[in-house]
Ligand SMILES: *[C@@H]1O[C@H](CO)[C@@H](O)[C@H](O)[C@H]1NC(C)=O
Ligand SMILES: *[C@@H]1O[C@H](CO)[C@@H](O)[C@H](O)[C@H]1NC(C)=O
């Protein structure tokens with residue numbers, strides 16, 4: 113089984129304002145994570161996933177450890193910001209009971225809100241896993257009340273749509289379906305008692321190596337980037353609507369679209385300590401699967 117070729121992580125720095133994570137001024141002590149490779153910290157099986165092979169993991173933690181990145185992923189950054197340990201991947205729960213106090217990471221690289229052609233659990237199933245832990249009294253309602261959820265959707269649904277022969281004409285209606293499902297999912301997480309849900313916007317998918325390869329890594333595919341913009345516009349509407357129906361700021365977007373564009377434009381981070389001379393070119397390629405790593409420091 114090959115995981116979707118949309119399974120990748122680009123590294124970037126992101127900043128979050130303090131009140132982003134603190135609902136009603138209460139600092140959350142647990143992080144629950146749902147989504148794909150942008151937040152997976154080791155859920156996919158070693159026997160199947162490229163995330164357990166070099167060069168993944170070489171910067172952090174020093175060897176491949178199930179992240180689709182040479183270093184940290186969003187989950188790790190957010191946990192650090194919250195002052196907690198990066199939550200345990202769900203697959204490893206038997207071996208880390210004591211770490212469950214920091215929450216659980218249910219994200220599987222390659223997945224989407226719908227099935228993406230691999231055997232990994234889609235986001236509905238991932239949310240079901242948390243429900244299972246609540247039923248089993250691993251977490252109480254009160255625990256959920258002091259938690260934060262991170263939801264990442266970085267385009268595997270669209271990768272699957274294209275590779276299964278979905279038409280360009282049908283794309284905008286498919287984007288609506290994906291975003292509606294995201295809305296259903298984040299509402300479900302909130303309804304379970306998680307006071308604040310952070311959901312990522314879609315990065316400019318036309319700037320990913322699988323698209324830029326057609327211009328020898330010189331140009332982004334603007335038509336693909338418009339699809340990202342449309343997704344994000346619909347997502348903003350959904351989030352604003354949910355936000356408005358729940359008094360206070362229960363739902364927030366994490367703006368990866370702007371973040372990526374900033375890094376691509378500046379060819380590095382804000383401090384200038386990381387430089388990408390050719391930001392549209394991946395650091396390395398493998399014969400079976402593109403390796404979308406950016407060298408980081
Ligand atoms: C998620 O996966 C489950 C189990 O395979 C399936 O029953 C369900 O329809 C899927 N949900 C969505 C939204 O595709
Ligand atoms: C850009 O993407 C569109 C699909 O949105 C595709 O039809 C077109 O061939 C791509 N252009 C290039 C230069 O790859």
Ligand SMILES: *[C@@H]1O[C@H](CO)[C@@H](O)[C@H](O)[C@H]1NC(C)=O
Nearest residue numbers: 349352353354355356357358
């Ligand atoms: C928020 O909800 C109120 C009442 O339900 C409605 O009048 C208002 O237009 C909504 N605002 C937005 C931005 O959706």
Ligand SMILES: *[C@@H]1O[C@H](CO)[C@@H](O)[C@H](O)[C@H]1NC(C)=O
Nearest residue numbers: 351352355360361363364365
């Ligand atoms: C949700 O509401 C909060 C405050 O009410 C606001 O700060 C935040 O920007 C809103 N988010 C969206 C995506 O509308």
